[in-house]
Amino acid sequence: xxxxxxxxxxxxxxxxxxxxxxxxxxxxxxxxxxxxxxxxxxxxxxxxxxxxxxxxxxxxxxxxxxxxxxxxxxxxxxxxxxxxxxxxxxxxxxxxxxxxxxxxxxxxxxxxxxxxxxxxxxxxxxxxxxxxxxxxxxxxxxxxxxxxxxxxxxxxxxxxxxxxxxxxxxxxxxxxxxxxxxxxxxxxxxxxxxxxxxxxxxxxxxxxxxxxxxxxxxxxxxxxxxxxxxxxxxxxxxxxxxxxxxxxxxxxxxxxxxxxxxxxxxxxxxxxxxxxxxxxxxxxxxxxxxxxxxxxxxxxxxxxxxxxxxxxxxxxxxxxxxxxxxxxxxxxxxxxxxxxxxxxxxxxx
Amino acid sequence: xxxxxxxxxxxxxxxxxxxxxxxxxxxxxxxxxxxxxxxxxxxxxxxxxxxxxxxxxxxxxxxxxxxxxxxxxxxxxxxxxxxxxxxxxxxxxxxxxxxxxxxxxxxxxxxxxxxxxxxxxxxxxxxxxxxxxxxxxxxxxxxxxxxxxxxxxxxxxxxxxxxxxxxxxxxxxxxxxxxxxxxxxxxxxxxxxxxxxxxxxxxxxxxxxxxxxxxxxxxxxxxxxxxxxxxxxxxxxxxxxxxxxxxxxxxxxxxxxxxxxxxxxxxxxxxxxxxxxxxxxxxxxxxxxxxxxxxxxxxxxxxxxxxxxxxxxxxxxxxxxxxxxxxxxxxxxxxxxxxxxxxxxxxxxxxxxxxxxxxxxxxxxxxxxx
Numbered sequence: 201x202x203x204x205x206x207x208x209x210x211x212x213x214x215x216x217x218x219x220x221x222x223x224x225x226x227x228x229x230x231x232x233x234x235x236x237x238x239x240x241x242x243x244x245x246x247x248x249x250x251x252x253x254x255x256x257x258x259x260x261x262x263x264x265x266x267x268x269x270x271x272x273x274x275x276x277x278x279x280x281x282x283x284x285x286x287x288x289x290x291x292x293x294x295x296x297x298x299x300x301x302x303x304x305x306x307x308x309x310x311x312x313x314x315x316x317x318x319x320x321x322x323x324x325x326x327x328x329x330x331x332x333x334x335x336x337x338x339x340x341x342x343x344x345x346x347x348x349x350x351x352x353x354x355x356x357x358x359x360x361x362x363x364x365x366x367x368x369x370x371x372x373x374x375x376x377x378x379x380x381x382x383x384x385x386x387x388x389x390x391x392x393x394x395x396x397x398x399x400x401x402x403x404x405x406x407x408x409x410x411x412x413x414x415x416x417x418x419x420x421x422x423x424x425x426x427x428x429x430x431x432x433x434x435x436x437x438x439x440x441x442x443x444x445x446x447x448x449x450x451x452x453x454x455x456x457x458x459x460x461x462x463x464x465x466x467x468x469x470x471x472x473x474x475x476x477x478x479x480x481x482x483x484x485x486x487x488x489x490x491x492x493x494x495x496x497x498x499x500x501x502x503x504x505x506x507x508x509x510x511x512x513x514x515x516x517x518x519x520x521x522x523x524x525x526x527x528x529x530x531x532x533x534x535x536x537x538x539x540x541x542x543x544x545x546x547x548x549x
Numbered sequence: 550x551x552x553x554x555x556x557x558x559x560x561x562x563x564x565x566x567x568x569x570x571x572x573x574x575x576x577x578x579x580x581x582x583x584x585x586x587x588x589x590x591x592x593x594x595x596x597x598x599x600x601x602x603x604x605x606x607x608x609x610x611x612x613x614x615x616x617x618x619x620x621x622x623x624x625x626x627x628x629x630x631x632x633x634x635x636x637x638x639x640x641x642x643x644x645x646x647x648x649x650x651x652x653x654x655x656x657x658x659x660x661x662x663x664x665x666x667x668x669x670x671x672x673x674x675x676x677x678x679x680x681x682x683x684x685x686x687x688x689x690x691x692x693x694x695x696x697x698x699x700x701x702x703x704x705x706x707x708x709x710x711x712x713x714x715x716x717x718x719x720x721x722x723x724x725x726x727x728x729x730x731x732x733x734x735x736x737x738x739x740x741x742x743x744x745x746x747x748x749x750x751x752x753x754x755x756x757x758x759x760x761x762x763x764x765x766x767x768x769x770x771x772x773x774x775x776x777x778x779x780x781x782x783x784x785x786x787x788x789x790x791x792x793x794x795x796x797x798x799x800x801x802x803x804x805x806x807x808x809x810x811x812x813x814x815x816x817x818x819x820x821x822x823x824x825x826x827x828x829x830x831x832x833x834x835x836x837x838x839x840x841x842x843x844x845x846x847x848x849x850x851x852x853x854x855x856x857x858x859x860x861x862x863x864x865x866x867x868x869x870x871x872x873x874x875x876x877x878x879x880x881x882x883x884x885x886x887x888x889x890x891x892x893x894x895x896x897x898x899x900x901x902x903x904x905x906x907x908x909x910x911x912x913x914x915x916x917x918x919x
Contacts, residue, residue, distance in 0.1 A: 467773065470608055474637060520613065524609060
């Protein structure tokens with residue numbers, strides 16, 4: 201049975217004094233989610249914060265048409281009396297086309313606006329855009345230095361936003377983009393964990409395994425073997441492996457490597473945020489017969505498979521105030537009336 | 550002349566001060582972290598009081614959860630806890646209370662220890678023993694520890710947790726300031742920027758001193774950074790490093806996640822539990838390094854519930870002799886080969902005897918024991 205998207209779950213996810221990161225592929229529903237938050241934050245608790253909201257955009261202007269549509273058709277929002285209903289007049293928006301203006305606005309104008317307009321929610325859409333544009337300008341030369349400088353700026357941005365959230369008591373949601381993930385194929389470490397049966401005496405087992413492992417990768421560490429039974433991946437602390445869990449993509453062994461995404465701005469940015477939400481999108485291919493009967497003869501169906509629809513999930517990757525989502529998270533769909541929770545009996549990957 | 554004290558009197562005094570450790574909530578880990586004790590006595594294991602423990606790991610691995618469990622363990626023993634939120638989201642009261650007021654003591658008490666049973670405290674008393682500080686910048690943290698207010702740390706404190714310390718350093722001393730910003734700074738600003746290691750050293754020696762003087766288990770958490778090992782393979786290492794820093798850290802744990810065989814079975818309660826599994830790698834314990842950078846050392850599985858941390862009953866484990874990983878000895882080339890590198894063949898692979906020789910010796914010696 202379909203119900204309205206648990207806005208309430210979302211709003212409660214965003215505790216005060218926090219900084220969350222919503223990441224998604226294009227078309228995954230990120231903008232819809234952010235727009236919904238702009239409205240929901242105006243509702244009284246427990247649904248919202250009873251406060252205004254600010255939308256800082258680095259790219260497109262605020263989609264006011266869609267906001268109006270949501271306000272009038274979303275079942276949860278439309279049910280409020282006119283005086284309690286959220287309004288567009290309580291949403292401020294500003295565009296920051298480059299890093300310099302972004303820095304100025306965040307550091308000087310934002311605190312003033314928060315106090316003046318009783319703001320509870322600040323959305324920055326998106327954090328990666330201005331950094332990418334900036335360092336593309338510089339071109340290939342000085343590439344490494346640019347990357348290093350960007351790391352420093354991200355750390356400072358993180359501190360700035362964290363301080364703002366803490367001192368002004370606002371919730372800050374930052375949108376980010378994802379890119380395809382490329383893992384190092386020569387690391388000798390595939391997505392399958394090294395399969396090794398447990399040996400009786402764990403001490404001897406380690407030593408027996410060491411020479412074997414050195415054939416694959418001379419400088420790798422001996423596999424970690426827990427006393428008596430469990431076998432871990434051979435090098436659990438590589439970035440490639442651990443990012444399967446802190447990015448939101450790749451934590452399921454069944455994930456095909458070519459479908460994995462990685463959020464922009466890397467580990468440095470991950471270390472700055474206290475909550476990460478991933479909006480995951482997967483295609484559903486139209487089922488088609490593999491063999492067609494053409495002119496009385498059976499032939500392989502050479503038609504290209506096409507995507508019949510997309511499925512979308514809202515996944516808490518990590519949060520300081522909530523446990524991570526199980527598997528892919530909550531499935532939802534984007535309708536005219538807003539985001540709606542899709543409940544299925546069996547959770548398929 | 551100093552008064553002499555008999556050995557038995559000294560021992561009594563030691564035990565009269567209460568437990569020497571703070572439980573982590575994971576029995577297997579407590580055992581690995583157990584301090585040495587005289588024969589005939591057993592000491593309940595856990596984080597060692599008087600020493601500094603560093604916990605590092607990526608976001609979401611469970612560092613804060615680990616700190617919460619240790620804090621609750623200390624509070625339940627009637628001790629005081631100091632919690633300093635550094636560069637992280639403020640500790641969420643609901644999350645903390647869920648663990649503090651969870652019904653049931655997960656770890657059975659070992660009757661053989663000399664530690665008196667814990668007092669029965671009301672919720673308000675428990676809360677009053679928890680001292681929460683916010684130190685949003687490095688300067689705040691230094692002020693708190695180097696120039697402490699009176700009655701800091703509070704008496705009977707057995708645990709201090711500093712959550713997300715490494716990011717404070719990155720904020721105060723950016724890693725890669727480019728030349729342009731440095732040139733524009735005044736001389737004084739440039740001097741300040743160069744003080745990073747001096748400040749780091751002062752902080753760690755202060756923390757170690759506070760821990761030792763007040764018999765407190767001091768736990769600090771670190772975010773990871775990447776370091777390239779071998780041929781462009783990036784591993785996660787603690788964000789703060791340095792010789793003096795290393796001297797101040799007595800124990801280091803790495804929290805990480807990994808796949809567990811059988812966790813993707815459907816409709817299986819066990820599979821659900823398996824998905825909650827996290828891992829703690831003991832990479833340094835009581836001053837002894839067990840694994841190099843990027844290694845995970847001695848690994849213990851655990852699970853995070855809303856009621857706190859617990860061990861995972863994955864297999865029957867003999868905990869009497871923890872299997873410590875042999876530290877890898879650096880290769881030594883025979884004396885004759887050190888001179889005369891003009892053959893040009895600098896990367897000759899050592900033969901397996903050289904590489905594994907000493908381990909084989911140990912194998913022979915150990916056979917008698919097994």
